[in-house]
Structures are given as structure tokens and as C-alpha cells.
Amino acid sequence: MKKRWMTGIIIAAGLLVPATVWAAAGTQIKAQLAPHITLLLEGRMIGTPADAPITYNGKTYVPLRLVSESLGYEAKWDGQNNTIAITVPQEDYPLIKNDAVEILTTEGKHDFITSMNSAYFLGGINLDFAYTLTKDVSRPPVIVMEMLNKDQTVLTSETKLLKTKAGTYTDFVIGDKIRLPYSIKMAHEDVTKQMAKDYYFRITIK
Structure with a gap:
């Protein structure tokens, strides 16, 4: 839709x-x-x-x-x-469709690091995606990736310019990291699993 x-x-x-x-x-x-x-x-x-x-x-x-x-x-x-x-239905993205851009695949990867003082985790979502530009355009389309929590509150927002020449491309967006509300004692695999339950992404193409 x-x-x-x-x-x-x-x-x-x-x-x-x-x-x-x-x-x-x-x-x-x-x-x-x-x-x-x-x-x-x-x-x-x-x-x-x-x-x-x-x-x-x-x-x-x-x-x-x-x-x-x-x-x-x-x-x-x-x-x-x-x-x-x-x-907005979570399964239906991008929210805004640029007629010249067709999103082929998206893969969000939950990523986290330990803070410098080792007191907490910082985490975010990185996005790998593929798209087709169906025609040459004078203005680069823009992809906007937002990270949301279960309450659908936008926590971070990243933008990236796409190509202007017709063709199929792969690209990525590295999302900002936020402080995660998890115990620093959690195993790393458990942090990744919990992030996947608590945070998701959506994209907009302009």
C-alpha cells in the first residue's frame, strides 16, 4: 500500500x-x-x-x-x-513511496557496545538494504531510518542520500545508539535477543 x-x-x-x-x-x-x-x-x-x-x-x-x-x-x-x-502498520514500510525508488530488501541488525565506564550497554539498529532506482533523477532520494520502542516512540533517526542514476544498489545505514535498560551482567547473546523484542525500525523514502 x-x-x-x-x-x-x-x-x-x-x-x-x-x-x-x-x-x-x-x-x-x-x-x-x-x-x-x-x-x-x-x-x-x-x-x-x-x-x-x-x-x-x-x-x-x-x-x-x-x-x-x-x-x-x-x-x-x-x-x-x-x-x-x-x-502505522509495522509490516508496511516504507511509509512514503518515492515513485523512482523500489526497496528490494531490508535487514535490521541490532548492535550494542559497552559504555566507556562499563556501567551500561549502548545499543542501536544498523540497516542493510537493497533498492532499485527505476529512472535517473535530478535530486537524490533520501532514506530515513527510525528506531522505535514497543510503544512506537521514535528514539533515533538517521538519513542517507541515495543514488541519482538508474540502477540497482546495496547500501547501509548505521543507527545512533541509546542507553539500554538492561543489566550490564547480561550475556551478550541475551542482550541481542532482548533488543530484538524491545526495539524495531521503520524506513521512509522521500
Whole structure:
């Protein structure tokens, strides 16, 4: 699935149909169904008549799931906590696709060292990858690698320029190291295994 930015969405107004909507506090309000409003994502129409936007109090509202999924995000409803979580599927990267770049393979390697005072470990993720540049470009594409924890918090971010001439290439990114919350007494193989559980990477191509 290609990932796109919110700036690519354009809303064009059309025919309005009356509708009744319930506000969050249970108050009945009058809104307008607008099935002829068209949503364009970088010139491509998204949505169906069942995903009709509404207008209320001079503003246009569109289905959150429609917009989120069109941009490559997941929108999940947690009824128990009345919460909507919008996340990026971890298995679907790169987040932004440069049409001239095709990522062939990625391999993240968890790497760590002992601090200079031998009091703790420093660790990060190094990335080996292969890609094809399908055509010559005037501006070098950029790969951005982020290291995240299980809470999806970005801990480090590294960038690297790619080639400008069409062809297939292999390259690498060395990630910054952070202080790891592990005992310095842990065996090295156990540190690597724990890092693989606690940290992951994602890439963006611009």
C-alpha cells in the first residue's frame, strides 16, 4: 500500500442531504449528508457513497477510517475505553513511496557496545538494504531510518542520500545508539535477543 501525506487531500463541495447526527454527549443535532462531496488523494478519488461526508455548523466532516486507511494508517476503535487509535502498520514500510525508488530488501541488525565506564550497554539498529532506482533523477532520494520502542516512540533517526542514476544498489545505514535498560551482567547473546523484542525500525523514502 502506498503511503501518502495529508496535504494530498482535496475536498470539493457538492449536493447536501439533511441528516440527524448524535453528538458525543448524546445531544441530537442536525447535519447535512453530502454524498456528492469528492475526496481526492493526490488526484485519485477515494471513498464510496457509503463513506459520505457530512457538513455541520459550517464545517465538513469526513470518515476518519476512510482518511486514515487511504494514507496507509490503521484506525482501530476501542469501545471499552472510547478511544480511536491511529497507527502505522509495522509490516508496511516504507511509509512514503518515492515513485523512482523500489526497496528490494531490508535487514535490521541490532548492535550494542559497552559504555566507556562499563556501567551500561549502548545499543542501536544498523540497516542493510537493497533498492532499485527505476529512472535517473535530478535530486537524490533520501532514506530515513527510525528506531522505535514497543510503544512506537521514535528514539533515533538517521538519513542517507541515495543514488541519482538508474540502477540497482546495496547500501547501509548505521543507527545512533541509546542507553539500554538492561543489566550490564547480561550475556551478550541475551542482550541481542532482548533488543530484538524491545526495539524495531521503520524506513521512509522521500
